[in-house]
Every structure is written in C-alpha cells, then in structure tokens.
Amino acid sequence: MRSVDDHLADILLTVRALAPLEVDLEQALGTTLAEEVTSPVPLPPFDNSAMDGYAVRAEDVRQPPVTLPVLGDIAAGDDGRLTVGPGTVTRIMTGAPMPEGADAVVPVEWTDGGTAQVTIDRPAPPGNAIRRAGEDVRAGEVVLPAGTLIGPAQLGILAGVGRRRVLVRPRPRVVVISTGAELAEPGTPLAPGQIWESNSYTLVAAVREAGGDGYRAGVVADDARLFLDQLDAQLLRADAVITSGGVSMGAYEPVKEALGPLGTVRFDRVAMQPGMPQGFGVVGEDQIPIFALPGNPVSSFVSFMLFVRPALRKMRGLPAGPAPTVRALTASPLRSPQGRRSYLRAVLAADGTVTPVRGQGSHQLAALAAANALIVISEDVTELPEGATVEVIPL
Numbered sequence: 001m002r003s004v005d006d007h008l009a010d011i012l013l014t015v016r017a018l019a020p021l022e023v024d025l026e027q028a029l030g031t032t033l034a035e036e037v038t039s040p041v042p043l044p045p046f047d048n049s050a051m052d053g054y055a056v057r058a059e060d061v062r063q064p065p066v067t068l069p070v071l072g073d074i075a076a077g078d079d080g081r082l083t084v085g086p087g088t089v090t091r092i093m094t095g096a097p098m099p100e101g102a103d104a105v106v107p108v109e110w111t112d113g114g115t116a117q118v119t120i121d122r123p124a125p126p127g128n129a130i131r132r133a134g135e136d137v138r139a140g141e142v143v144l145p146a147g148t149l150i151g152p153a154q155l156g157i158l159a160g161v162g163r164r165r166v167l168v169r170p171r172p173r174v175v176v177i178s179t180g181a182e183l184a185e186p187g188t189p190l191a192p193g194q195i196w197e198s199n200s201y202t203l204v205a206a207v208r209e210a211g212g213d214g215y216r217a218g219v220v221a222d223d224a225r226l227f228l229d230q231l232d233a234q235l236l237r238a239d240a241v242i243t244s245g246g247v248s249m250g251a252y253e254p255v256k257e258a259l260g261p262l263g264t265v266r267f268d269r270v271a272m273q274p275g276m277p278q279g280f281g282v283v284g285e286d287q288i289p290i291f292a293l294p295g296n297p298v299s300s301f302v303s304f305m306l307f308v309r310p311a312l313r314k315m316r317g318l319p320a321g322p323a324p325t326v327r328a329l330t331a332s333p334l335r336s337p338q339g340r341r342s343y344l345r346a347v348l349a350a351d352g353t354v355t356p357v358r359g360q361g362s363h364q365l366a367a368l369a370a371a372n373a374l375i376v377i378s379e380d381v382t383e384l385p386e387g388a389t390v391e392v393i394p395l
C-alpha cells in the first residue's frame with residue numbers, strides 16, 4: 001500500500017498554479033493576486049477633516065471661549081476653495097478637504113454649533129482632527145504583494161487605490177462526476193435498490209469552500225464508455241475533475257476501467273481509513289488533473305480534505321501542504337487499524353477534548369454530518385488511552 005504522504009506528494013508535484021487572468025473586481029473574491037499592486041496616488045489624496053466641526057487656525061482658539069465668524073461650509077466632496085484668514089473659521093464635515101490657512105479642526109461638540117458665528121469652548125492644538133495626505137499609503141507604495149489571497153478587505157484596498165481590473169490566479173473550475181447505477185437524484189422517488197445521490201453535493205460544496213467553482217456534471221451509470229463521453233464533454237470547462245465511485249475491486253468499476261488503460265491515471269490502495277482506493281492522474285490534451293475518489297460518502301469527503309483541497313491551493317497559487325491540524329486530548333479510549341492512518345469523525349469541544357462520533361463506517365454520512373473534526377491516528381498506533389494527545393483536522 002502507498003502512504004498518504006506519498007500520494008499527496010505525487011499530486012502536488014503534478015498540479016500547477018493556474019495561469020494569471022485579468023478579472024473585474026467583482027470576480028476577484030477568493031482569487032490570488034498575480035501582480036504587485038501599488039497606489040497611483042497618496043491615500044488620503046489630500047489633508048481632510050476627521051470630524052464634523054470647524055476648520056480653524058489653532059492660534060485663534062488658544063484662549064477659549066472665543067466667538068468667530070463662520071465663512072461658509074465645506075462638505076465632503078467640495079473642492080475646499082475657501083481660505084481661512086486670521087480670526088475666521090469655516091464649518092467642515094468629516095472627509096472634507098481642509099481649507100487653506102486652517103491648521104486644526106474643532107469638533108462641533110466643543111462649540112455652540114453656530115452657523116453665522118460660532119463660540120468655541122476648548123482649544124485645539126495644531127493638526128487636531130486632521131487626516132494627512134499619504135498617512136495610509138504613499139504614492140507608489142505597494143499595498144498588496146503578488147500572492148495575496150483576495151478577501152473582503154483586500155478587495156476594498158484594490159478599489160481604494162482606484163483599480164477596476166486586476167491580474168489574478170482564478171478560482172479553479174472543478175467538475176464533479178458521480179458514477180453508480182444505484183444513484184437517484186434527490187427530489188425523485190427511490191426505485192428498489194436505489195439510494196439518493198449525495199457525493200456530488202458534498203464535493204461541489206467542498207470545492208466552493210476551498211476557493212474553487214464546483215459544477216455538478218450529474219450521474220453516470222456504471223458504464224466506462226458513457227463515463228468517458230461525459231468526461232470528454234466536461235473537460236472543456238474544467239481546470240480539474242473529481243469523480244466519485246467506481247475505483248475499487250468490483251465487477252462494475254467504470255472509472256477504473258475507463259481511466260486505467262489511458263496510462264496517465266494511476267490507481268492505488270492508499271494506507272488510510274477511510275478512503276483506501278484512490279486514483280489520480282491527468283487526462284486530455286491539456287493534462288487536466290483528475291481525482292478519482294472512492295464512492296463511499298465519507299471516503300470521498302475525507303479524500304477531498306486530504307488530497308484535493310491542498311491541490312486546489314496549489315492551483316490557486318497559494319502555499320500547499322498536508323491538511324492543517326490542531327492538538328486535542330482524547331475524551332475516551334480509541335482504536336485504529338494497524339497499517340492504515342485513520343481519520344476518525346469526531347467532535348472537537350471548546351475545552352480542547354475530542355470525542356469520536358458514533359458510526360465510523362465509510363457509508364455513515366449522518367455521523368460525518370455530526371462531526372466537526374477528524375482525529376488523525378498514525379499507521380502504527382492501534383490503541384490510545386483516554387487523555388492522549390492527538391492531532392485533529394478541524395472541518
């Protein structure tokens with residue numbers, strides 16, 4: 001059997017970061033910057049008021065109370081053409097440009113709020129409540145380096161430096177094909193021998209959470225020819241393909257039968273529980289990575305977390321490696337098969353203890369849905385006492 005680490009290493013050697021693409025800001029969430037972004041102007045672009053109040057000369061308000069004439073109003077968006085001469089003030093609003101001659105802002109709370117003239121009760125030192133040009137970003141300064149993952153705040157600063165389009169590594173487009181003659185679409189009645197198809201829903205959602213765009217390509221019955229036709233049709237829009245089912249030792253294993261002879265996809269037994277049968281390789285002229293995951297619902301999900309998620313990170317141009325873990329203490333004794341690394345579905349509590357959920361079979365999807373973590377137990381460990389320290393993959 002092949003180790004989990006060797007299988008992942010092979011996958012990460014094969015998959016490549018997607019080519020950069022220019023996208024509109026509205027398509028950039030969850031993508032990775034493929035250029036260094038600088039600001040063409042200082043931010044703020046001009047000195048402006050941090051408060052609603054009065055733009056003053058600090059020396060005029062040094063000995064309050066003082067009553068001074070108000071020359072006019074400066075609102076945010078005004079061009080700030082008023083000039084404050086000795087013994088005069090303007091009203092000014094937050095974000096409005098500072099007028100010539102003024103060197104401080106008195107918040108309205110320190111005044112009687114007058115409009116023709118104003119009485120100021122407190123002194124304001126020079127620079128009070130003024131936001132200086134360039135104090136957030138200098139002109140030409142790098143605001144985001146290449147390789148930055150674009151989240152809400154990063155989108156904000158891209159817009160804030162005036163960008164409309166940006167060069168990114170896009171979200172990988174991942175097609176999910178389920179196989180199995182027993183699979184019925186949710187929402188349709190079950191015929192004898194059938195179950196409702198669930199893996200494609202799990203996997204498309206997992207792709208989305210992992211920063212890709214997942215597409216369901218429906219269900220293919222257990223027929224290698226039909227499977228290859230569907231795969232061909234889907235490759236056009238795919239940066240990667242995930243299949244579920246049809247990779248084990250049975251008589252009807254369409255994925256293995258179809259992909260095995262190509263010579264570019266290898267099928268292995270990986271020393272893990274669940275998820276032992278695994279296929280990985282490339283297909284089509286463009287050498288699109290394909291993950292042939294086992295059909296058991298828990299097996300396909302765990303395989304996704306261990307192998308596909310890191311691969312998607314690499315495709316996105318992000319650092320990629322094994323699923324991150326945290327440490328926890330076992331709340332009960334645990335058992336694990338010899339020679340396979342196991343991933344027990346479990347509940348990780350706020351106190352740092354972790355308890356396996358009831359139902360550790362690879363088909364027990366309800367138990368997976370009740371879990372929020374996977375306890376990792378290494379190949380050579382078969383038993384652990386209560387209170388042992390274990391590595392846990394949060395879900």
Ligand SMILES: Nc1nc2c(c(=O)[nH]1)N[C@H]1C(S)=C(S)[C@@H](COP(=O)(O)OP(=O)(O)OC[C@H]3O[C@@H](n4cnc5c(N)ncnc54)[C@H](O)[C@@H]3O)O[C@H]1N2
Pocket residue numbers: 178179180182183195196197198199200244245246247248249250253274275276277293294295296297299362363
């Ligand atoms: N003789 C052996 N039999 C099996 C072995 C083995 O080593 N020797 N391995 C077992 C293990 S472990 C796994 S995992 C499964 C993998 O099976 P396949 O990848 O071939 O998947 P299928 O046979 O198509 O289905 C397995 C199981 O999962 C259900 N399934 C499949 N697809 C879906 C879906 N989209 N939604 C919901 N459920 C799905 C399917 O009905 C089967 O019950 O093989 C074992 N057998």
Ligand code: MOO
Pocket residue numbers: 272273274275276277294296298299362363
């Ligand atoms: O390896 Mo299979 O995934 O146990 O069910």
Ligand SMILES: [Mg+2]
Pocket residue numbers: 245246247248249250252253295
């Ligand atoms: Mg099978």
